[in-house]
Amino acid sequence: MSLTRPPRPPRARPAAPMATPEDVRAAYRMILGREPESEAVVLRHLATQPTRADLRKRFVKSEEFGRFLKQIEAPRPAAAALPLAPDAVPVELHADGPRMAAMLERVGHHWARLGQEAPHWSVLAEDRFRPERIDQNRKAFYATGAEELELVRRLLARHGIDPASLPRCLDYGCGVGRATLAFAGLFPTVTGCDISQPHLDLAQREAEQQGIGNIRWHASTMLGPMPSGQWDLWFSRNVLQHNPPPVIGHLLRLAFAGLAPGGVAIFQLPTHRMDYAFAIDDHLARGGGQGTEQHMLPQREVFALAAAAGLEVLDVREEAQGGLPGPKLALSNIFVLRRPGLAQAAQAG
Structure with a gap:
């Protein structure tokens, strides 16, 4: 009798994950550095039912990516670096009511769709936070x-x-509550504010599961992007650039107007891109389906809005920003602004 065990059958390998429309859009952004031309182009990439690995290989081997590699490998002239005093870029800053509503509606539709398809990944675009993996990585996500x-x-x-002097905190663009839940451990009252109801629903559910009871939630609308009343800290990071410049300006006016005496606004915003231009009618004519938008607001406009609201500038720091071109071609800033307190205002008067 043979004591040799029969060979074990080979284990079946898990099926490779198939590419999704958001994978295609992410490939355009991360590999080619731009948005897809249209939703039709996205669907054409999916027509052959590629896996994510197939899709990555296709983009890396594309002629467009090849041209990009030649550009970065070649010696770059000094003019390719962002000068200390770059020329102003053409940006239309003011919109009437109907066009402002149209821009806000587009932003809302896009983020509501992402809130249904890939809510956590839309906030932090890492594979571990995709819908099929978020259950085992939810704790790590909220820890960030x-x-x-x-x-x-x-x-x-x-x-x-x-921080004890700032009891009311508003987290604008809170998404699924990643920062909002952390703020609730420091500030007595926190309001999470977002334009996507699916994101807010998940944020509220997570707060309930963690037993956090000092958070209010506000769904942004055209008439009420932020709740009524005042706040002592207004925070927003990696959010404002997903809105067209006139919308960014509108949101900052509301944020600054809501600051109580002694209140502080801390927010991040791209303030220059060498390849950027914005015209409202051109933007609206392109229609939706352009993926996650990336915009900027000139730094001078931020300062003008702060001055008009009577705020003092405490800090402006440069920050690397993944959604923008390389640091030689773009700037992103963190701003810290404050409304003078009653004592300070009396002294100034």
Whole structure:
């Protein structure tokens, strides 16, 4: 009798994940550095039912990516670097009511769709946060909110501001509550504000599961992008650039107007791109389906809005921003602004 065991059958390998429309859009952004021309182009890429690996290989071997590699491998002239005083880019900043509503509606539709398809991944575009993997990585996802809380702590400490003096915090563009839940451990009252109801629903559910009861939720609309009343800290990061410049300006006006005496606004915003231009009618004529938009607001406009609202500028720091071109071609800033308190205002008067 033979004691040799029969060979085990080979284990079946798990099926390779198939590419999704959002994978195609991500490939355009991360590999080619641009948005797809249209939704029809996205569908053409999916017609052959490629896996994610197939899709990545297709983009990396494309002629367009080849041209990009030749550009970055070739010696770059000094003119390719962003000068200390770059020329202003053409940006239309003001819109009437109907066009403002149209732009806000487009932004809302896009993020509501992402909230249904890939809510956590739309906030942090890492494979581990995709819908099929988020259950085992949800704890890690929400743990990243501590980074935003630490940033706020350090910026306030840098200017000698006690967080206890800022009891009401508003997290604008809160998504699924990544930072909002962390803020709830420091500020007595926190409001999470977002234009996507699916994102807000998940954020509220997570807060309930964690037993956090000091958060209010506000769904942004054209008439009410932010709740009524005042707040002591207004925070927004990696959010504003997904809105056209006139919308960014509109949101900042509302944010600044809602700051209570002594209140602080901490927000991040791209302020220059060498390849950027924006015209409202051209933007609206292109229609939706362009993927996640990336915009900017000139720094001078931020300062003008702050001055008009009577705010003082405490800090402007440059920050690397993944959604923008290389640091030599674009700028992103973190701003720290404050409304003078009653005592300060009396002294100034």
